[in-house]
Amino acid sequence: MLEVKNLKVQIDTAEGIVQAVDRVSFRVEAGQTLGIVGESGSGKSVLAHSIIQLNPKPATIYPEGEIIFEGKNLLELREKALRKIRGNEIAMVFQDPMSSLNPVFKIGSQLIEAIITNQKMSKKQAKARAIELLRDVGIPDPKRRMQDYPHQLSGGMRQRVLIAIALAGNPKLLIADEPTTALDVTIQAQILELLRKVQKKYKMAIILISHDLGVISQIADNVLVMYSGRIVEDGSVNDIFYRTTMPYTWSLLRSLPRLDGQRHERLINIEGQPPNLISPPKGCNFHPRCPFATDKCLKIDPELTYRSKGHSAACILSEQEFMDGKERIEATEKERGALTYDRTTA
Amino acid sequence: MTEPLLEIRDLKIHFPIKSGVLQKTTNHVKAVNGVNLSVNKGETIGIVGESGCGKSTLARSIVGLLKPTSGEILFEGERIQHDHQKGMHKIRRDIQMVFQDPFTSLNPRMKAGDIIAAPLKAYKMTENLQGRVKELMDRVGLKAEDYDKLPHQFSGGQRQRIGIARALSLNPKLIVLDEPVSALDVSIQAQVINLLEDLQKELGLTYIFIAHDLSVIKHIADKVAVMYLGKVMEFAGNETFYKDSRHPYTNALLSAVPLPDPEKERRRKQIVLSGELPSPSHPPAGCVFHTRCPFAQEACKLEIPSLKAVDDNADHLVSCFFPMSAEEQLAKLSQTTSG
Numbered sequence: 297m298l299e300v301k302n303l304k305v306q307i308d309t310a311e312g313i314v315q316a317v318d319r320v321s322f323r324v325e326a327g328q329t330l331g332i333v334g335e336s337g338s339g340k341s342v343l344a345h346s347i348i349q350l351n352p353k354p355a356t357i358y359p360e361g362e363i364i365f366e367g368k369n370l371l372e373l374r375e376k377a378l379r380k381i382r383g384n385e386i387a388m389v390f391q392d393p394m395s396s397l398n399p400v401f402k403i404g405s406q407l408i409e410a411i412i413t414n415q416k417m418s419k420k421q422a423k424a425r426a427i428e429l430l431r432d433v434g435i436p437d438p439k440r441r442m443q444d445y446p447h448q449l450s451g452g453m454r455q456r457v458l459i460a461i462a463l464a465g466n467p468k469l470l471i472a473d474e475p476t477t478a479l480d481v482t483i484q485a486q487i488l489e490l491l492r493k494v495q496k497k498y499k500m501a502i503i504l505i506s507h508d509l510g511v512i513s514q515i516a517d518n519v520l521v522m523y524s525g526r527i528v529e530d531g532s533v534n535d536i537f538y539r540t541t542m543p544y545t546w547s548l549l550r551s552l553p554r555l556d557g558q559r560h561e562r563l564i565n566i567e568g569q570p571p572n573l574i575s576p577p578k579g580c581n582f583h584p585r586c587p588f589a590t591d592k593c594l595k596i597d598p599e600l601t602y603r604s605k606g607h608s609a610a611c612i613l614s615e616q617e618f619m620d621g622k623e624r625i626e627a628t629e630k631e632r633g634a635l636t637y638d639r640t641t642a
Numbered sequence: 643m644t645e646p647l648l649e650i651r652d653l654k655i656h657f658p659i660k661s662g663v664l665q666k667t668t669n670h671v672k673a674v675n676g677v678n679l680s681v682n683k684g685e686t687i688g689i690v691g692e693s694g695c696g697k698s699t700l701a702r703s704i705v706g707l708l709k710p711t712s713g714e715i716l717f718e719g720e721r722i723q724h725d726h727q728k729g730m731h732k733i734r735r736d737i738q739m740v741f742q743d744p745f746t747s748l749n750p751r752m753k754a755g756d757i758i759a760a761p762l763k764a765y766k767m768t769e770n771l772q773g774r775v776k777e778l779m780d781r782v783g784l785k786a787e788d789y790d791k792l793p794h795q796f797s798g799g800q801r802q803r804i805g806i807a808r809a810l811s812l813n814p815k816l817i818v819l820d821e822p823v824s825a826l827d828v829s830i831q832a833q834v835i836n837l838l839e840d841l842q843k844e845l846g847l848t849y850i851f852i853a854h855d856l857s858v859i860k861h862i863a864d865k866v867a868v869m870y871l872g873k874v875m876e877f878a879g880n881e882t883f884y885k886d887s888r889h890p891y892t893n894a895l896l897s898a899v900p901l902p903d904p905e906k907e908r909r910r911k912q913i914v915l916s917g918e919l920p921s922p923s924h925p926p927a928g929c930v931f932h933t934r935c936p937f938a939q940e941a942c943k944l945e946i947p948s949l950k951a952v953d954d955n956a957d958h959l960v961s962c963f964f965p966m967s968a969e970e971q972l973a974k975l976s977q978t979t980s981g
Contacts, residue, residue: 335827335828335829336827387981419924450918451693452918452920453918456716470958480692480693480854480919481692481854481856481895481898481899482692482894482895482898482914482915483692484898484900484913485897485898485900485912485913485915485916486916488900489914507827507828509828509898509899509902510899510900510902510907513900513901513902513903513904514900514901514904514907515906532906533904534904537902537904538904538905539904546830547829548829549902550859551828551829551831551832552828552832552902553831553832553835553855553857553858553860553861554857554860554901554902555856555857555860555884555896555899555901557860557861559860559861559862559863559864559880559881560839560861560862561861562836562838562839563832563835563861564832565829565830565832565836566829567832567833569797569799569830570827602972
């Protein structure tokens with residue numbers, strides 16, 4: 297349904313041109329959820345905004361690549377045609393539910409506006425549809441809630457309203473950019489359940505962007521791992537969480553504190569900071585922080601290569617080399633006593 | 643039993659809501675509403691809860707930034723007197739704070755070194771000031787040449803290290819950490835958590851660690867307190883808390899944490915709470931959790947449960963009339979849905 301081919305996105309800033317997204321390709325099929333995970337600055341939001349070209353203009357340039365949605369290259373469409381797709385066929389939900397709603401209009405009128413701009417409907421019909429949408433997203437007493445202003449709703453409720461607005465045009469693809477990051481865990485659980493429910497009802501594809509590997513593991517079918525503007529691993533959720541052969545994903549998973557972890561167990565961190573995207577490092581972008589890095593990584597900029605069906609990773613290590621390296625790293629860590637330490641003996 | 647370093651007794655912090663032309667006080671936001679907690683030396687107490695539960699307000703009153711409405715906070719057996727300037731001067735030296743947002747908690751016009759030196763100057767400990775600051779910077783993993791840099795030249799993780807160095811500068815006994823890692827990326831978060839654990843081990847510090855992330859708390863805390871609408875719902879040692887929690891709210895909270903493990907995620911059953919946090923200006927009568935509790939009964943609406951030991955374990959306190967384990971809770975829930 298959506299296919300992104302070799303996309304490059306550059307942002308012109310005062311300090312120089314930032315390679316925000318670099319040679320990215322992926323596909324999303326109807327009814328599927330694609331999770332995009334990465335740290336801040338990895339380019340995941342820029343990538344998602346690029347699909348419907350919401351990045352600031354004219355600072356953002358798309359020098360290469362194609363974004364093909366139902367046979368049309370979105371990068372070649374004129375603004376008018378694009379506007380028909382935005383909100384209608386592709387809708388978006390943002391992170392911050394407070395700043396994405398207009399504070400001076402009632403949520404009912406904001407919903408009705410979204411419905412009328414996208415579909416030919418009388419105001420009366422639109423109102424009925426708005427109430428139905430609010431009910432779909434689990435807002436109790438929707439008729440009365442239509443009269444509320446955004447500030448009268450809690451964060452979770454506002455996010456539900458935004459999802460309702462996104463659903464107004466019966467989209468085929470919903471892009472959710474960190475939809476639960478500003479919410480508490482119990483509310484996050486409600487919103488994730490809601491997304492699954494509306495996905496089934498509306499048979500949508502979802503692209504969900506998150507920095508939270510827990511959220512991704514709960515909701516995604518397929519996952520893209522991004523690092524410094526590149527996709528470094530692409531696979532099913534099980535490929536990524538259980539069968540990774542990519543040093544970055546592996547390190548990221550190890551650095552997570554876990555509910556089933558040991559108390560005071562030493563977390564394995566990734567040394568250093570993500571690279572500067574104005575002048576990225578030579579060779580592989582991750583090599584300055586990579587525990588597996590060799591001299592070769594300084595020279596070769598790895599492409600995404602085939603690992604197994606539907607699973608690819610951008611690393612020059614073969615699976616065997618990765619496994620050997622992993623063993624070596626874990627052995628030295630044990631030797632240094634870095635894995636666990638007992639505070640009582642200290 | 644050793645004397646607790648910090649003891650909080652029936653602490654209440656209410657903020658007035660003023661309205662009308664005369665700005666009459668019409669109601670109160672009961673941010674913290676009767677909290678009892680004791681912290682032993684060398685321990686880390688984790689405080690978790692959703693936004694609005696009063697955990698940050700509690701933290702601020704411990705470091706002396708907010709005056710309690712009633713109740714008291716004892717530090718080393720002595721009552722903290724929030725109005726007493728001289729007394730507070732001494733207390734502030736022993737109790738330091740690290741803030742959540744590494745962007746707004748550092749003065750953008752001050753050099754990193756000067757930020758760390760500021761508390762030392764305020765306490766007139768200016769002997770070998772530069773040397774002391776460089777030692778602190780080294781301790782938290784900053785380089786000596788970072789001394790003259792401004793906050794914006796650092797990344798989030800490094801900025802949080804500056805905040806930690808500043809808190810350490812006066813050799814405090816207790817550090818209150820208010821969401822110190824929640825603004826950081828996972829790979830950086832791990833660096834800061836490891837640093838905090840190393841510092842605690844080396845310097846014998848006591849931490850009050852506030853977070854909304856239960857996995858982070860699992861890692862760092864010796865004891866965990868869950869707050870809801872200004873009250874402590876459950877308080878237990880780390881092991882007990884994560885294996886044998888008994889409060890329906892704790893169980894729901896633990897079950898809502900998404901696991902970075904897709905297979906487990908598919909297999910497990912979640913307890914999804916309905917509804918949202920009620921307003922702290924109109925907390926529900928009786929048990930504050932009863933409006934969202936799937937097991938609330940008549941008694942819960944009328945009477946306020948007190949924090950009581952369960953299973954005769956004095957270290958496991960629950961504020962619930964009908965405490966139950968997560969398994970019992972799930973079993974009961976599936977019964978009601980099938981029947």
